[in-house]
Amino acid sequence: MNPHLHDDDRQPSATYTIDDLPFLTLAAAAHPRMERMLILLSSQEIAEKEKTAARRLPHELISSRDVPPSLWARETAEMTLARCCHAPTLHVLAGSPFHAVRVAVARNVFTPGAVLAELARSDDGLISNTSAANPGLPLEDLEAAFLLGTVTARHGALLHPGVPQHIVDVAAEDPTWMVRCAAAAHARATPAALARLAVDQDAVVRAAAAGNPALPPHLTPMLAADSDRHVRARLAGNLACPAAAIDRLAHDPDPWVARAVAQAPALTEAAAVLLAADPTPEVRAKLAGNPACxxxxxxxxxxxxxxxxxxxxxxxxxxxxxxxxxxxxxxxxxxxxxxxxxxxxxxxxxxx
Structure with a gap:
């Protein structure tokens, strides 16, 4: 994808349909930005890109950053269409050879549910994740994406605003840390699930649980003593972190944790007094910028x-x-x- 040739403003356009693709391609090719991009490349670089592209299959080419200049205008035109709200057009673009276009279709809330369901089954991690998280994906397809999909699809399903509670519960026991991490950070994670995730073998999962505002207070002493500094820092940044835990973390010898406490929204006066005398200027600067100081x-x-x-x-x-x-x-x-x-x-x- 060439990020310089189109504005990723996420705004849908009801004006254009797939029938306008030739016109949009010509318009993109004539745009001054296209000319400026070509000027930045030497003729040898352009020839090399075109030669490389000719040796590759379409999906191998478009999934990389080696899109040749001859296709830049087409990609820009399809990206414009990918932000439309015309269902038949989005259905066609879901099969685009351009990876960025398929991602944009997966992200578009106007994309038909059936198209999103198909994209959620993609082997491409970003596309399956984005499709599963799209609010337009029907709940029955969301269930299928979580139960039958890839790791990235399961992760994306947890980001869907309508994800059922039982999926959040099941995700807490997922074999993949990425899915458990999303479950630990979820607003509807149950106390039982958070208690299990707070002792997870992966520190990134424990950190997600430590940062969840729904974290039961009785788990904070254990997390405040966690061996991983990222876990302790995430706990300090939790708005629901009890005062006793904040005061304990203020004595943490790790500067990373001290900085997290200094900018904590639940900062206590006792912790602030201690950190105001911290020998590290970065810690005092974080404290000085905290409205809770x-x-x-x-x-x-x-x-x-x-x-x-x-x-x-x-x-x-x-x-x-x-x-x-x-x-x-x-x-x-x-x-x-x-x-x-x-x-x-x-x-x-x-x-x-």
């Missing part, structure tokens, strides 16, 4: 002895008291002054 600590972090990154974070923080913002607007650093002035302007604009 107490005002008195923001004033302290605005001191001239703090690094520019910390002071500028305080200056840009919407929770910083106006007197502190005004003081930072006269800071010796231009970066800090600009952040303070922008913050002050936003406050005034928001109050109008």
């Amino acid at each position: 107490p005002a008195r600590l923001l004033a302290a972090l605005a001191h001239q002895r703090q690094p520019v990154g910390v002071r500028s974070a305080v200056a840009a923080n919407p929770a910083t008291p106006p007197p502190t913002v005004q003081r930072l607007a006269a800071d010796r650093s231009r970066t800090v002054r600009e952040a303070a002035l922008q913050n002050a302007h936003s406050v005034v604009a928001g109050g109008e």
